[in-house]
Amino acid sequence: MKIGIITMHRVPNFGSALQAYALQHKLFQHEIDNKIIDYIYSYAGYEPSWGRYIYDKVKYYAKVILRRPASMTRFFFFHKKYLKTTFREYTKNELMFGKAPSFDAYMTGSDQVWNCKFTKGDTNFLLKFAPSDASRLSYGSSFASSSIPKEYQQSFKEELEKYDTILVREKSGVDIVRDLTGKKAEVVCDPTLLLTDKEYHVLSTRGKLKLHEPYILVYVLDYMYNPYPDIYNIVRKVKEELGCKVIYIGTNAVDPTDDAASYVGGHIGPLEFLQLMEHASFVITTSFHGTAFATIFHKPLFSVVQDTESEDGRMQTLLNALSQKDSLVYYKSEVSASLVHSDTIISKEEKLNAIRQKSEHLLIDSINTINKKCHGKNN
Numbered sequence: 001m002k003i004g005i006i007t008m009h010r011v012p013n014f015g016s017a018l019q020a021y022a023l024q025h026k027l028f029q030h031e032i033d034n035k036i037i038d039y040i041y042s043y044a045g046y047e048p049s050w051g052r053y054i055y056d057k058v059k060y061y062a063k064v065i066l067r068r069p070a071s072m073t074r075f076f077f078f079h080k081k082y083l084k085t086t087f088r089e090y091t092k093n094e095l096m097f098g099k100a101p102s103f104d105a106y107m108t109g110s111d112q113v114w115n116c117k118f119t120k121g122d123t124n125f126l127l128k129f130a131p132s133d134a135s136r137l138s139y140g141s142s143f144a145s146s147s148i149p150k151e152y153q154q155s156f157k158e159e160l161e162k163y164d165t166i167l168v169r170e171k172s173g174v175d176i177v178r179d180l181t182g183k184k185a186e187v188v189c190d191p192t193l194l195l196t197d198k199e200y201h202v203l204s205t206r207g208k209l210k211l212h213e214p215y216i217l218v219y220v221l222d223y224m225y226n227p228y229p230d231i232y233n234i235v236r237k238v239k240e241e242l243g244c245k246v247i248y249i250g251t252n253a254v255d256p257t258d259d260a261a262s263y264v265g266g267h268i269g270p271l272e273f274l275q276l277m278e279h280a281s282f283v284i285t286t287s288f289h290g291t292a293f294a295t296i297f298h299k300p301l302f303s304v305v306q307d308t309e310s311e312d313g314r315m316q317t318l319l320n321a322l323s324q325k326d327s328l329v330y331y332k333s334e335v336s337a338s339l340v341h342s343d344t345i346i347s348k349e350e351k352l353n354a355i356r357q358k359s360e361h362l363l364i365d366s367i368n369t370i371n372k373k374c375h376g377k378n379n
Contacts, residue, residue, distance in 0.1 A: 086101050121149075143170070200274050207268075235255060288314040
């Protein structure tokens, strides 16, 4: 059986690239043939003509490459070397109107593929393009919200009802699926957590950074909320306690009062990101995947959120499952010295393994069930 996966692998974001790699790698470990559908989706919610698409693509990548030439080169290298994708790219209309690649089964992968703020309700991430009799499943798909905007609810209901298995990344996703369709979804870990620190170490050693002294890694993304300048107070407290330098990645903003801090985000790709995570003395992040990799590498962690009860429950779901709630920090809070040094902000291997094994079993069992169904059709 061959599975086609649709996910957000093209986004020049460390977590997006690595979650796609992790899911595909795990399937290959189980000898499950698969390819990532090389889907180009529109952030703006419109479908350009091919001429306009090519113009926009060249313009966009020229802008990004000029701003972050080393980083983009490393992302391109990672995609080419480590992801197995379809031979050709597919636009939104090509998938919707009959030019979709043929597979035995189709999978919606992880990341915020069902976040309507980003996708504008793009039904290709709901596998609407798949043949009517095709088997469908999802793994680690995220709504990144506790609800779906009213204008998208009907299309989500119609398409999710066609899935054989729905495995989501957050508990809020279970509630959304149940309320829309009556179907039972189950929570699984993000694909990045399916692999161990030892497996990522193999990739990390291929990074190009030279890291010689202890550092605090600060990985800030500000598209959900703006944590500046408050987050600097948290960084300063950790630096005061640990006495080491600070390296920033993600949003290009560095504490203006810290002359020794450095920003390397414009020079790194997924491999260097893994390097930085593996060797950090402490991780401070507003990113879900920053949180995930800090737990994978068992780093002292502050996962900084806008609201500890936020509807975007991605970090909360993960850290609660790991019994690591002390790592969840409100961005305006003052952290104590004792918390910086506490072992309650470091993930425990047994907890991580239990989550990993449960999720892997759900994934493989779901695929085995679909495989039997496919064989039944062919006999």
